[in-house]
Amino acid sequence: VARRLSGATINTLHTMQTLHPIGVFDSGVGGLSVLREIRRALPAEDLLYVADSGHAPYGERDDTFIAARVQAMAGFFRHAGVKAIVVACNTASAVAVHALRAQFNVPVVAIEPAIKPAAQRTRSGVIGVLATRSAVASSAVARLVQAHGHGVRVLLQACPGWAEQVERAELSGAQTDALVERCVRPLLAQGADTLVLGCTHYPFLRDAIARMAGPNVELIDPAPAVARELVRRVAPRAGPAGRRGTERFWTTGSPQQVGKAIGALWGQPTLVLELPSA
Numbered sequence: 001v002a003r004r005l006s007g008a009t010i011n012t013l014h015t016m017q018t019l020h021p022i023g024v025f026d027s028g029v030g031g032l033s034v035l036r037e038i039r040r041a042l043p044a045e046d047l048l049y050v051a052d053s054g055h056a057p058y059g060e061r062d063d064t065f066i067a068a069r070v071q072a073m074a075g076f077f078r079h080a081g082v083k084a085i086v087v088a089c090n091t092a093s094a095v096a097v098h099a100l101r102a103q104f105n106v107p108v109v110a111i112e113p114a115i116k117p118a119a120q121r122t123r124s125g126v127i128g129v130l131a132t133r134s135a136v137a138s139s140a141v142a143r144l145v146q147a148h149g150h151g152v153r154v155l156l157q158a159c160p161g162w163a164e165q166v167e168r169a170e171l172s173g174a175q176t177d178a179l180v181e182r183c184v185r186p187l188l189a190q191g192a193d194t195l196v197l198g199c200t201h202y203p204f205l206r207d208a209i210a211r212m213a214g215p216n217v218e219l220i221d222p223a224p225a226v227a228r229e230l231v232r233r234v235a236p237r238a239g240p241a242g243r244r245g246t247e248r249f250w251t252t253g254s255p256q257q258v259g260k261a262i263g264a265l266w267g268q269p270t271l272v273l274e275l276p277s278a
């Protein structure tokens with residue numbers, strides 16, 4: 001009897017865990033470019049998304065500030081009982097992913113600029129990495145360049161103003177094009193034929209970047225690779241097949257404003273709640 005009971009308890013615990021949500025966060029709405037890949041790869045899972053828009057852009061902040069914000073997100077996810085965390089922000093993962101991994105015993109999957117695949121694919125031998133100012137200055141990105149940039153010229157390009165355009169869902173127009181041109185043109189002039197979208201906001205500017213870069217330049221977004229890694233890591237606690245997972249959205253910014261941007265980027269009207277005391 002004792003054995004049967006403990007088996008049942010274990011089964012119940014396991015079933016409960018399979019239904020726990022996956023927590024995904026970014027400094028703002030950019031992480032939706034990762035969330036959409038996760039939704040595609042894991043249709044049965046409940047997803048909690050936090051846009052820390054009240055503190056965006058992280059790219060202009062120092063490491064101490066970013067690390068404190070990651071702690072605030074972690075506190076919310078701990079409370080929500082998530083079964084995995086996705087850091088859908090290159091800047092946050094460059095600065096604070098180690099601390100997060102040390103605190104949680106659930107899988108923590110973090111995006112990072114796709115320097116390795118870019119270095120493998122370039123034909124000109126020059127790649128450009130488009131990222132935030134903080135990410136470009138981080139030792140994590142320096143390590144990626146050192147590990148994967150052999151025999152390739154890696155141009156790190158900070159892109160001030162880009163994340164803000166995406167936060168306002170201004171994905172096209174003269175102002176967006178001018179901001180894109182200012183950062184992309186110097187990379188093309190130096191011979192880059194491969195550009196890494198090293199910030200999760202930037203895939204939403206893909207059309208503007210591609211127009212500027214032309215057809216011979218490849219753009220690389222690591223979001224699908226992050227989703228594949230998450231699939232692998234949550235496999236033991238995957239939600240039941242055939243189930244339709246939900247998405248819930250939270251923000252530290254204005255729920256109305258962020259709700260508008262999320263609705264536009266996610267492609268449907270979306271309820272966004274204010275994150276309690278974060």
Ligand code: DGL
Pocket residue numbers: 026027028030031056057058059060088089090091092132135163198199200201
């Ligand atoms: N989306 C973030 C990233 O991937 C950063 C944008 C920002 O807040 O500056 O780096």
